[in-house]
Amino acid sequence: MRNYMFTIEYNGRNYVGWQRQKDLPSIQEKIEDALSSLVGHTVSLTGSGRTDSGVHAICQVASCALDTTISTDKLPFAINAILPEDIRITSSRVVVDDFNARYSAKRKTYLYKIYTSRHISPLRDDTHMRVSVPLDIESMQDACTYLIGEHDFRCFLASGSQVKDTVRTIYSAKVYSVGDDEIHFEIEGNGFLYNMVRIIVGTLVAIGSHKYPPSHMEDIIASRDRSKASPTAPAHALYLKSVEYPNNIYLD
């Protein structure tokens, strides 16, 4: 048995999310099943974290122990031959035994894509959130500054979640325009609460449309009250972009 780390790209549209759920299609299930049928033993895959139903990954990371003679660089091709085309293993590495994609993760970056238009964009409606009014990027960027640092982000925790420790550190958060009518949001942190990025985006959209001033973000965080933040932005425009690990984990 050796410990493997995989990077994975997926289109979340047809899945209930990363985590395996009984009788429902999940990313974890598809990859575990593909790996098990490939190596001939049961495989238990650990993702860097869950992604919600409909959320995409440009680069999710997962780890598992495998007993296989397939060479590490051939492994992605062998697994991809079994996987559905909306999930692809993009790389494979052998890593130290105590590597765990969830607990070894140091930083994660999420990307959220918005376009502003009075009409649905047929080329982006599956992949971006549409906002029907213009957004003030400068106000959104100002609001982002309040996110930086270590804070109790309970205000951005989906109601009903059982998580106790709601303190997280945000290293960067930026809003930038792409082309004529797109606004992208990128946020990097040591971890994120359930629905946290999507609730932040909902709040940024409210600030960008001048429903609230940028300082509203500071007030919400201080309140620790989910009801003060805005509604959760849709899942289909959210992308897990990257997960960072220490450099000394690789054995190949």
Next chain:
Amino acid sequence: MRNYMFTIEYNGRNYVGWQRQKDLPSIQEKIEDALSSLVGHTVSLTGSGRTDSGVHAICQVASCALDTTISTDKLPFAINAILPEDIRITSSRVVVDDFNARYSAKRKTYLYKIYTSRHISPLRDDTHMRVSVPLDIESMQDACTYLIGEHDFRCFLASGSQVKDTVRTIYSAKVYSVGDDEIHFEIEGNGFLYNMVRIIVGTLVAIGSHKYPPSHMEDIIASRDRSKASPTAPAHALYLKSVEYPNNIYLD
């Protein structure tokens, strides 16, 4: 009756292309039918040009005569309420009577999206062409210089086409990288032959992968021989980006 100009965005995936074909779903058919049911008379819509099956439009332009009391700025919303969601009217203007979206067009710009990867990208496979080897952007850009100007582009005309005049003028052609692994190609001309952009892209990919030197582009054009050029690149990565008209056509 007044003459209208519409800008249209569409995802070409589910259509046989712009042009109406008996018993097959086309963009023209969907918009003509929506307009006819809206205004209560038969509508004949002229596009700036055909797009092939599977080709998308960021901004197609079409014109038609309508007898309606609906205000010009409300018209897109009224039509969009009838159209399928993968076709959207993005703007509407009243134009001079002799405006014709096809014959009044001065310039058109097409965009083609490529990514280079040994694996399918689940997030881009519907919208980009995948090339499994690295591409030399500089060689591709060098090859583009031979496209500029007025040339007989018979070499890029799909075999079987009946077009007589194969002389077109290309104003600009550029290849540029986007992010880590994407290459976009944009070409602007006074008109394009059937499959011309896709055959040029196929040829640029052959040059970018060092199958031929950049000067191969000049030789192909001089040969006027379709068989010298490379295979046609796939339709699903091609976007009609814009169509330019004179400024003096608008009545509103």
